[in-house]
Amino acid sequence: MRQYVLRRFLHIIPVLLIVTFLVFALMWAIPGDPVRAFIGPGEALDAKQLEVLRREHHLDQPLLVRYVIWLADALAGDLGRSTINNRLVAQEVGERAVITPIDYLATVISIGAVAVPGFWLGIMAILLFGVTLGWLPTQGYVSLFDDPLEGLRHMLLPAFSLGITSCALIMRQTRSAMLEVLAQDYIRTARAKGLAERVIIWIHALRNSLLPVVTVLGLQTGRIFAGAVVIETLFRVPGMGQLMVQAIFQQDFTVVQGSVLVMALAVLLANLATDVAYAWLDPRIKYDG
Numbered sequence: 707m708r709q710y711v712l713r714r715f716l717h718i719i720p721v722l723l724i725v726t727f728l729v730f731a732l733m734w735a736i737p738g739d740p741v742r743a744f745i746g747p748g749e750a751l752d753a754k755q756l757e758v759l760r761r762e763h764h765l766d767q768p769l770l771v772r773y774v775i776w777l778a779d780a781l782a783g784d785l786g787r788s789t790i791n792n793r794l795v796a797q798e799v800g801e802r803a804v805i806t807p808i809d810y811l812a813t814v815i816s817i818g819a820v821a822v823p824g825f826w827l828g829i830m831a832i833l834l835f836g837v838t839l840g841w842l843p844t845q846g847y848v849s850l851f852d853d854p855l856e857g858l859r860h861m862l863l864p865a866f867s868l869g870i871t872s873c874a875l876i877m878r879q880t881r882s883a884m885l886e887v888l889a890q891d892y893i894r895t896a897r898a899k900g901l902a903e904r905v906i907i908w909i910h911a912l913r914n915s916l917l918p919v920v921t922v923l924g925l926q927t928g929r930i931f932a933g934a935v936v937i938e939t940l941f942r943v944p945g946m947g948q949l950m951v952q953a954i955f956q957q958d959f960t961v962v963q964g965s966v967l968v969m970a971l972a973v974l975l976a977n978l979a980t981d982v983a984y985a986w987l988d989p990r991i992k993y994d995g
Contacts, residue, residue, distance in 0.1 A: 714981060718974045723777075725970045726963060730773045733959045776963060785964035790956050795964035802949040803968060825936045828867035832940075835863060845942040864941040868933050872926040879922045883915035916987050924980030928973045 757766075764772050779786060785795035836844035843860050850857035887893065888911055896906050934947035942948070946965055953961035 711978070711982060714978045718971070718978070721974060722967065722970055726777070726967055727773055729966045730776065730959075730963055731769060733954075733957075733962050734769055734772075736954075736957060776960075780964070780967060785967070786960035788953075788958050788961050790953075790958045790961075795960050798949060798961055799946070799964050799968050802944060802946045802965075824867045824871060824933050825940060827870060828863065828937055828940045831863045831867060847943045847945075860943075864937050864943050867940075868930065868937045871933075872930065875922055875926065876919060880915065880919050883918050884911060887911045887915040913987055917984060920980055920983045920987065924977050927976035931969050931973065 760766050764775050767775070776786065783796070785799065787794055788798060832844045835842045842863055844863060846860055848857045848860045850861075884907075888907075893906060893911060896910055897903075901910075931946070934945060935951060936947070937943070938945045938947035939951050946969065950962060950965045952958075953965065
């Protein structure tokens with residue numbers, strides 16, 4: 707198991723390199739000048755001043771050289787500074803990352819249909835609970851540490867909209883797996899021996915039915931991050947999704963690159979945790995060699 711986990715960690719490295727380089731190249735392919743975005747439309751600088759700014763941000767270097775410079779800084783823990791507000795990207799991402807996982811954890815209580823798009827459900831929730839009934843706020847974010855009750859009120863609608871599809875998939879997969887396991891001979895034997903039904907379900911059946919459920923959980927991590935881009939923009943939640951959207955429109959390449967690095971690493975680690983969970987749930991699965 708230890709060797710397998712080590713190999714999986716090593717596999718994360720080339721995937722992160724490919725993902726971050728593709729995003730880096732695509733961001734620089736967007737029309738426009740990030741230096742112009744940095745100084746703002748109302749500022750006028752001469753050619754020499756523009757050249758100084760480009761040199762400070764390594765914009766005078768080829769694409770591959772700029773990526774290597776960014777990668778070296780990222781490995782040292784420096785994700786750079788935003789070209790829009792000059793704040794540290796690590797600080798920007800850190801503040802927003804706290805918000806997005808909290809929304810994700812709250813979605814496990816959501817129940818919905820797979821066919822319902824999250825953004826449409828979000829709009830309907832805003833109309834019903836925000837505009838018509840006035841029960842819940844429809845925009846903004848309040849930290850649970852500052853005001854737990856108000857934080858939950860602000861979190862309910864975006865968390866429900868973001869998590870309903872994942873919850874529906876998990877519920878369906880859990881039900882199908884449980885029905886299959888409960889039909890096995892060893893379950894009938896356990897009942898014949900007089901074991902309590904709750905013991906049969908929670909101890910014998912549930913663990914053996916969790917393998918396909920864990921697979922779905924691992925796959926949903928990437929979908930959650932993708933859906934957060936739309937849902938956080940819809941509800942104006944200042945999380946990772948909204949941070950990336952704003953950075954793309956503002957051509958803040960360093961923020962986009964840092965955000966993608968954090969999201970890609972989170973998805974890869976979730977996949978690793980899924981594989982490790984297989985061996986824990988089913989001792990017959992071996993990753994040695």
